[in-house]
Amino acid sequence: MSEILMLFFFIAILLFFFIAGIPVAFSLGLTTIALMFLGIGIGFNPELIVLRMFGGVNSFILLAIPFFLFAGRIMNAGGMTVRIFDFSQAMVGRVRGGLGHVNILASMIFAGMSGSAVADAAGLGAIEYKAMKEGGYSDEVSVGITAASATIGPIIPPSIPLVIYAILANVSVGGILLGGLLPGIVIGCALMLMTTFYAHIHNFPCGKERTREEVFRAFKNGFLALGTPILLIGGIVSGFFTPTEAAAVAVVYALILALKIYKELTLTELWEIIKQTMIDSAVLLLLISVANAYAFMIVRSRLPIIFAEQVIAISSDPLMVLLIINILLLIVGMFLETIAALTILTPVLLPLATMVGIDPIHFGLVMVFNLMIGLLTPPFGAVLFVLNKATGVPLTKVVKGCLPFYIPLFIALALITLIPALTLWLPRLVLGGVR
Amino acid sequence: MAETKDATSGEITPPTETNNEPEIRKELRETVFDRILLWLCSVVFCLVLVFVIVQVLVRYVTVHIGFSLPWTEELARYLLVLIAFIGSAVAFRKQEHIAITSLIDHFPTKVRLVHSVVACLLIMFFISVVTIGSVKFTYKMMVMPTGAIPWLKAGHLYGIITIGMALIAVYQVRLLIKYATEIKRLFWGKGSGRS
Numbered sequence: 001m002s003e004i005l006m007l008f009f010f011i012a013i014l015l016f017f018f019i020a021g022i023p024v025a026f027s028l029g030l031t032t033i034a035l036m037f038l039g040i041g042i043g044f045n046p047e048l049i050v051l052r053m054f055g056g057v058n059s060f061i062l063l064a065i066p067f068f069l070f071a072g073r074i075m076n077a078g079g080m081t082v083r084i085f086d087f088s089q090a091m092v093g094r095v096r097g098g099l100g101h102v103n104i105l106a107s108m109i110f111a112g113m114s115g116s117a118v119a120d121a122a123g124l125g126a127i128e129y130k131a132m133k134e135g136g137y138s139d140e141v142s143v144g145i146t147a148a149s150a151t152i153g154p155i156i157p158p159s160i161p162l163v164i165y166a167i168l169a170n171v172s173v174g175g176i177l178l179g180g181l182l183p184g185i186v187i188g189c190a191l192m193l194m195t196t197f198y199a200h201i202h203n204f205p206c207g208k209e210r211t212r213e214e215v216f217r218a219f220k221n222g223f224l225a226l227g228t229p230i231l232l233i234g235g236i237v238s239g240f241f242t243p244t245e246a247a248a249v250a251v252v253y254a255l256i257l258a259l260k261i262y263k264e265l266t267l268t269e270l271w272e273i274i275k276q277t278m279i280d281s282a283v284l285l286l287l288i289s290v291a292n293a294y295a296f297m298i299v300r301s302r303l304p305i306i307f308a309e310q311v312i313a314i315s316s317d318p319l320m321v322l323l324i325i326n327i328l329l330l331i332v333g334m335f336l337e338t339i340a341a342l343t344i345l346t347p348v349l350l351p352l353a354t355m356v357g358i359d360p361i362h363f364g365l366v367m368v369f370n371l372m373i374g375l376l377t378p379p380f381g382a383v384l385f386v387l388n389k390a391t392g393v394p395l396t397k398v399v400k401g402c403l404p405f406y407i408p409l410f411i412a413l414a415l416i417t418l419i420p421a422l423t424l425w426l427p428r429l430v431l432g433g434v435r
Numbered sequence: 436m437a438e439t440k441d442a443t444s445g446e447i448t449p450p451t452e453t454n455n456e457p458e459i460r461k462e463l464r465e466t467v468f469d470r471i472l473l474w475l476c477s478v479v480f481c482l483v484l485v486f487v488i489v490q491v492l493v494r495y496v497t498v499h500i501g502f503s504l505p506w507t508e509e510l511a512r513y514l515l516v517l518i519a520f521i522g523s524a525v526a527f528r529k530q531e532h533i534a535i536t537s538l539i540d541h542f543p544t545k546v547r548l549v550h551s552v553v554a555c556l557l558i559m560f561f562i563s564v565v566t567i568g569s570v571k572f573t574y575k576m577m578v579m580p581t582g583a584i585p586w587l588k589a590g591h592l593y594g595i596i597t598i599g600m601a602l603i604a605v606y607q608v609r610l611l612i613k614y615a616t617e618i619k620r621l622f623w624g625k626g627s628g629r630s
Contacts, residue, residue, distance in 0.1 A: 023533060054592065248491065283522075
């Protein structure tokens with residue numbers, strides 16, 4: 001069968017099921033079966049599907065994902081999110097456009113605890129929006145900054161997409177999580193610069209001056225909550241914990257804070273959180289498990305190699321290849337759900353990246369950040385929908401508010417793409433020569 | 436909880452203000468069966484957390500004595516498999532599987548109802564294929580050891596997938612029954628306004 005026809009089947013069947021509204025996990029599974037019937041890659045073989053599905057979830061590293069989800073939930077329900085916001089306000093609230101900066105800083109700190117942009121937008125996002133609205137900002141600006149800063153969530157460790165990428169690409173999880181730290185800070189700085197610029201043009205209000213006691217109190221209240229990112233990142237950096245263990249320890253720490261110290265979480269609420277986290281984890285795990293079968297079909301079809309050869313025929317310059325991949329990912333990110341896109345595209349694009357000498361860790365971050373920007377773009381931007389739900393601002397206004405913030409996000413994307421050292425310096429420093 | 440519930444599930448369902456059609460109730464009523472299943476999976480979830488914590492503690496506390504519990508890591512992994520497949524079944528009660536519904540939401544209710552039935556049947560088809568494979572593996576692997584836990588065979592683990600698929604099938608059948616009554620109500624029901 002010709003390659004183009006093969007590629008067509010891989011994409012068209014999957015897209016058909018997606019658009020038809022079949023749950024993503026089952027779309028992937030049905031496509032796998034359809035491809036087997038068409039005799040692409042391998043003949044009809046149910047055992048193989050089961051084997052790949054089992055292999056997809058039988059992983060200790062994957063255990064980090066439910067724990068990251070769990071920790072994020074506890075933070076939101078246990079009053080830590082509010083304290084982090086207060087802490088940020090005490091730090092940067094005074095300048096012009098102060099609440100915008102507070103919003104970004106709080107998102108960066110929260111990113112150090114939760115691994116999902118959607119969780120950031122839904123939990124912290126509602127608080128950020130409310131504070132900015134009360135502070136006299138327009139709907140568009142409030143929602144725009146909130147949405148844009150949510151993309152930092154999965155870049156700064158912990159991160160669910162980065163863990164999944166690490167498993168698929170077979171790179172060190174600790175390495176890639178550390179690799180996200182500096183790029184996350186770069187994104188935060190780019191957004192803050194944009195906010196400063198914007199604040200002076202539109203004459204945003206300044207935050208009120210705070211007394212020293214108020215600043216001290218906010219710091220004291222937030223101090224223990226700030227321990228979570230320190231525990232997580234520090235534990236991984238020092239090599240004291242594996243990422244999975246660090247995630248488990250972070251959950252326990254958050255539990256102690258929420259139940260014993262802040263006392264904002266009752267046991268009944270906790271049980272509800274556990275049930276919901278379990279279901280969310282199961283949904284994600286099933287998706288990863290079935291995607292593993294689909295990914296096998298892709299690898300078996302030799303499409304990644306063919307694709308890589310085609311691209312290299314255009315250019316074998318790593319920068320050029322990264323540019324092509326960036327454009328491709330931005331388009332894909334508009335239409336595909338992050339985890340599904342990641343599981344499908346990693347086996348396709350990674351061979352190409354390694355062929356032209358791009359480091360897999362660098363490549364992973366570029367990929368994940370691209371898909372995060374996809375969360376802010378219509379028609380299928382999950383963060384847009386979540387913010388619309390959490391704040392009640394109409395979808396069109398949310399999109400309009402996000403528009404100006406594409407600029408700093410794209411600048412940050414360019415920086416992360418063009419300067420590999422940004423991602424690779426820290427993992428190399430800490431873990432030695434990781435790949 | 437309502438707010439955080441939507442939060443991390445990553446549900447991609449844009450609001451459907453444009454659609455004034457009557458809603459299809461897609462949520463199944465919670466039965467004792469649902470509760471037991473949800474309770475079981477949630478307890479397993481807690482156990483996984485406990486095992487990982489125990490592993491960390493044992494490693495750092497007893498590193499000098501040379502005592503270790505290698506089964507904690509393994510068991511945590513296998514319980515994760517259990518959560519993945521049995522938890523996925525539970526997720527069907529409230530339709531929490533990630534799906535892109537923005538297109539289908541714009542169709543009239545009757546079309547959406549037919550669509551839901553077709554989706555159910557497609558999911559049934561997929562799980563029956565998986566069941567064929569997993570039943571074979573369950574039998575074949577019943578003698579294959581897994582590692583640190585002597586009584587646990589690989590067959591048991593594939594058995595979890597088989598059970599998970601069977602449970603998903605139960606939910607699909609329940610959904611189909613629900614849709615059948617909805618179809619009766621909408622297509623032939625009293626006061627539907629059709630002449």
